[in-house]
Amino acid sequence: MNLSNLLMMNVTPSESPTAPQVLGIDLGGTAIKLGRFTQDGTCLQTLRIPTPQPATPEAVLVAMVAAIAEIDAERKAVAIGVGTPGPADATGRIARVAINLSGWQDVLLADWLEAKTGRLTVIANDANCAGLGEAWLGAGRWYRNLILLTLGTGVGGAIILDGKLFVGHHGTAGELGLITLSPDGPPCNSGNQGSLEQYVSVQAIRRRTGMEPDELGAMALAGDPKALEFWQQYGQDLGAGLASLIYVLTPEAIIIGGGVSASADFFFPSVQAEIERRVLPSSRAGLQLLRAELGNQAGMVGAAKLAWQLL
Template sequence: MGNSQVIGIDLGGTAIKLGRFSQDGSCLQSLTIATPQPATPEAVFAVMVDAIAQIDPDNQTIAIGVGTPGPADATRRIAQIAINLPGWQNIPLADWLEAKIGKPTIIENDANCAGVAEAWLGAGRQFRNFILLTLGTGVGGAIILNGNLFVGHQGAAGELGLITLQADGPMCKSGNQGSLEQYTSVKAIRRLTGKEPVELGMLAQSGDVNALAFWAEYGRYLGIGLTSLIYVLTPEAVIIGGGVSASVEFFLPAVKAEIAQRVMPTSRAGLQILPAQLGNSAGMVGAAKLAWELIRNS
């Protein structure tokens, strides 16, 4: 185990990120490749195998972790659904990779991977209990309880972006209506403003009144969604990640104000709301951590 290494993979709709990691979480080499379009399971698997060969030419690694954009099953071997990827229903990705590469493999939801990463090396290090929200194309979540990732009865717990915010709001791919995701994802921001989050961040930076008002309203929605989660879980911290978190300074005050008003002090004693620290690499870092755990527990 001394100088052995694992591979962490973050499978996304536009890019696949791979990293080779040592036991302390140092990334020794990384690689990003375009996700094939259409991103069918077979096409993705083929480029993944090729990329693994590139990042581990001397076959030094002992396990593989993969974060996928959707829930894994309870055994962490099957990608049950991959949101925004066509044809992904109950794909036994761990079996495929093990058969081809010959290394133990674990699959987990990408937001769960990000939560594991933040707990290991990021903003969650000092907490035993926290929740992570990833504000991206969709809105994902992770729940860390007593230092462990909580995955629930069949592995799919922590879909924090799919809680109901408005009973009759816009339809969500999940089948829910008016989910938190429909007000706080990148897609939602485009629908609500016709602009990209990056653009709205730059406008807010320059003092644009409309952009600042948008982010205040955005923070209000996020705060209302978080209120439900805080009442249920009473975490020590809420960590905000994903691409939209780049503008956290503009919406955090509204989030905090909403929570202060709506959540009883007993349910939020000492609660911290913090930006995530690992950015775009969180998915592959967390996948690598789960690969290490797989080896340790086998």
Template sequence: MTNDKIQVIGIDVGGTAIKLGRFTRDGTCLQSLTVASPQPTTPEAVLEVIVDAIAQIDPDNQAVGIGIGTPGPADAAGRIAKIAINLPGWIDVPLADWLEAKIAKPTAIANDANCALLGEAWLGAGRNFQNLILLTLGTGVGGGIILDGKLFVGHQGAAGELGLILFNPDGPMCNSGNQGSLEQYASATAIRRRTLKEPLELGLLAEAGDPVALTFWQEYGRDLGIGLTSLVYVLTPEAIVIGGGISGSFEFFLPAVKAEIEKRVQPLSRAGLKILPAELGNFAGIVGAAKLAWQNYSGF
């Protein structure tokens, strides 16, 4: 098989849907597929759905490798899904071994936020940078880190939980056990608690010029900027990519984010820093999982 014919499959596992894409090495998606997640979403049931979906998306058995994003940290070797707190039974699941035994293709797994970051770094907003972080603003706040062009997963593969950094020691309790994490101020859950409105509604109100909504997004941006300050000092990224559903209101909170970082971070640590909206949307996860597969494939 010539290099231009080599293909991999990227998979994004979620609680309600499992997305798959078949990709060439230049990032061209030849085919995509979305199937419903089994309920309950146990590891064994997910495995069977994935095996069946791979047969659908790759009926001629052309793919040479698989990459999978799971909703929780994987081990540093990319073999074991360590935990997924919102899925039943997902503790130390050897998903890569299981799938390789079923389909005989090299498989690697990673946290879904890390996969989204790999996708944005490969084909999206982060493609021109070697040092960047991704923050996903949704029901929770996830994240990922790329340093010197490589995904940073840290000890035990658990690095990059950017939403769990401390924001206010006296703030609301977090499911992580932390109190006052950034997630408790920047997530959709936090927005609902604070305003009794959905983020999308607040975005539409801001577009219509509603002063209360515009003020809210300024305050939101201030809080997010303060949280990002610590990350900028520690990691000095070239770019921060903002994704997730809340990023739809990026234009309304960006000025306050930038103002806080400029006020709180010394110029050398933020030199040339770009703050950018993610470009790939819900596609980022399978793109990044495909990139993970390419990185794991010994022939590439």
């Protein structure tokens, strides 16, 4: 049975009573998802609980500790990885900011969880966790060097170099959606102007068309020429942004996830064509453009991989 089936069915396969395990936790604005994993990536159990509202650090910690006790009552997990909706510090200890959570500023989340649970803990940005998850068990499992872009409300990113997550010396590398695509483009919340996010995020699609991505996808599937034209232009914009990233990182694979990726069949061809037009063959030799495989479980899976890397 594959990972996605295990996650959906919440089944517990046979397991060695002494084999070490870890917990992967994806902390989101509406839900906290937990998974218990073996070293080969087998998911033994999952749990989903609502994120407390307001989601203060103290309330979230209490909820997480209770959920950890529930999913690992026998205390088989020896380490915990947590993906948070915002940047962590380079050491994986401090949640510097958590987007859409109340009162999160330089929260010592790893220290708190270690003190409450007695387990080694590490944290990372949720997009970085998603990239690590896809690299471990998803679309990137055959590659050592890859990048992930999540096309959602914003555009998240992750960089995997030589099989390891690259976060830079301050822990904030990989903000791939914030690179400049057009110097005179729409302003970005980051302070940039004309960032890639302003052309390929869900919010950008709404601004440009007045429609939702799934509506445009359904129209394209029905052969609507305006929707098909939009997705072609969308792919060209995304391909132009990816061209810059390819020249810098020369990845083996680019993985595209997030809600907009549901329409990948309509924009991947123009992404590929734009990359081929803009990037020298020597910089894109063997490059694979792939759709993410783990869906909204990627962050939890990647957080578990982070935990394994502690050991």
